[in-house]
Amino acid sequence: MSARELVVLGTASQVPTRHRNHNGYLLRWDGEGLLFDPGEGTQRQMLHAGVSATDLTRICVTHFHGDHSLGLAGVVQRINLDRVPHPVHAYYPASGQVFFDRLRAATAFHETAELRPHPIGEPGVLEATGAPFTLEAVRLSHPVEAFGYRLTEPDGQRLLPAKLAALGLRGPAVGRLQREGRIELDGRTVTLAEVSEARRGQRFAFVMDTRLCPGVEQLAEGADLLVIEATFLEADAHLAAEHGHLTAAQAARAAAAAGVRTLVLTHFSQRYPDLSGHLAEARAQFDGELVVAEDLARIPVPPRRP
Known part of the structure; x- marks a missing residue:
């Protein structure tokens, strides 16, 4: 199993179908599990996908339409039923606080786990203490307030074995160099920069219900993996604009322009x-790795750029 992968729990929009559950997406990122937009039926889809409540560390809701949030009540209660031992952080638009409160306490249950709410009032970097990444919210354009999410891993350094070998650096000395940034070797100072190169941090973006807007571009920029709504085809672009959604072609053009x-x-x-029309429409605009999501699919975050 990839340490960094997307588990698709549902792919339907407003109305689920026989083959598509309401939204739900779990991003596994090393030791973190981020659940995005848990729609109705998410708890059962987690069971089918082999995802447990203890896998969850953060829940991110883009907006409070039912297909993106009605599953929150069941997920919260499952977190408590399973006595998840770590805090679970919940991010959501502050303007929907009343809906969050209703879903959190939809029915009677015994509270055993810690759910930490983080209402989002303004776009920007979110509190994510202890996470190996930065989590950011960006405003989108929908009939109700909506935010997309962007996860960014810090840039790092990649050691170059050939340069280490040329200097005779090996074993514990390499560890010291990584920790301290420099080391004395045969009367000279060797710095980490001399034997390494920059390693770009990976980036993930999640864009749900929105028209084309600056937020789409900001979220998608340089993403290694972009999950984006494609509710309509171009033939129905007037419906997309009216209801605050994207077409497959619009989503793909935005991804291509952003270097996804x-x-x-x-x-x-x-x-x-x-969905063959969605595939064809997107392929005409985007020549990278393209996935038309299916329920219960597992999609790895691509390997680091060389």
Whole structure:
């Protein structure tokens, strides 16, 4: 199993179908499990996908329409039923606080776990203490307030074995060099920069219900993996604009312009039982790795750029 992968729990938009559950996406990122937009049925989809409540460390809700949040009540209660031993952080638009409160306490249950709310009032970097990444919220354009999410790993350094070998650096000395940034060797100072190169941190972006807007571009920029809604086809672009959504072509063009590596299309309207049109429309705009998401698919975060 990849240490960094997307587990697709549902791909439907407003109305689920026989083959598409309401939204739900779990991002496994090393020891973190981020659950995005848990729609109705998410708890059962987690069971089918082999995802447990203890895998969850953060829940990110883009907005409070039912297909993106009705599953929150069941997930919160499952976290408590399973006595998840670590805090679970919940991020959501502050303007939807009343809906969050209703879903959190939808029915009676015994509270045994710690859920830490983080209402989002303004776009920007979010509190994510202890996470090996930065989590950011960016405003989108939808009939209700909506935020997309962007996860960014800090840049690091990659050691170059040939340069280490040329200097005779090995074993504990390499560890010291990594920790301290420099080491004395045969009367000279060797710095980490001399035997390494910059390693770009990986980036993940999650873009749900929105029209084209600056936030889409900001979230997608340089993403290794972009999950983005593609509710409509171009023939129905007027419906997309009216209801605050994207077409497959619009999503793919945005991804191409942003230099995205792997593009995942999802959130499909019930009017399209066959998604071959989404694939064709997106492929005409985007020549990178392209996935038309299916329920219970597992999509690895692509390997680091060389």
